[in-house]
Amino acid sequence: MSKFRKKKKGMPAVNTAALPDIVFMLLFFFMVTTTMRETDLRIENPRLPSASEVKKLEHKSLVCTIYVGKSKDPNRDGVGFNKIQLNDKIASADQVPAFIINARTKVSEAEVPFMTTSIKADKESNVGTITDIRLKLRDVNALKISYSASKGSGN
Incomplete structure (x- = not known):
């Protein structure tokens, strides 16, 4: 009989010491790179008109978005394609100047000339509503x- 027995070799256990580090690095990466939607749409997703020349906006932090379209909840907001959404609420064209002035207070004074107002209007929206918005934007x-x-x- 031998004094030393041969040990049966199997698969070594997986080293999981670095696993928490990897998980936290991934968590931190997604927390930094993900942006959250700032507003909830109270109008239906606008069916945008098509265009042959499209250009992306560069500085998204300097963009104020005005949505024009049909309300998701006609019982609360009324029926029709001419609903205007500013931030999280349905508004009228008369409230557009206050919306723009409020947005200007959130950026530095040097960036105010670079601010852009984006109008996302449904195809079915009335041109008169968009013209009213433009006139109110001209006032401010x-x-x-x-x-x-x-x-x-x-086309």
């Missing part, structure tokens, strides 16, 4: 306006 000297469109044939 918000002359840099972008109309959102989807890239298409432009």
Whole structure:
């Protein structure tokens, strides 16, 4: 009989010491790179008109978005395609200047000339509503306006 017995070799256990570090690095990465939606749409997702020349907005932090379209809840907001949404509420065209002035207070004074107002209007929206918004924007000297469109044939 031998004094030393041969040990049966099996698969070594997986080293999980670095696993928490990897998990926390991934968690930190997604927390830093993810942006949360700032507003909840109270109008239906606008079916944007198509255009042949489309350009992306560069400084998203300097963009104020005005949504025009049909309300998701007609019992609360009324029926029709001419509902205007500013932040999280349905508003009228008369409330647009206060919305722009409030947005200007949140950025530095040097960035105010670079602010853009983006109008996301449904295809079925009334042009009169958009014209009312434009006139109110003119009153507060918000002359840099972008109309959102989807890239298409432009017909």
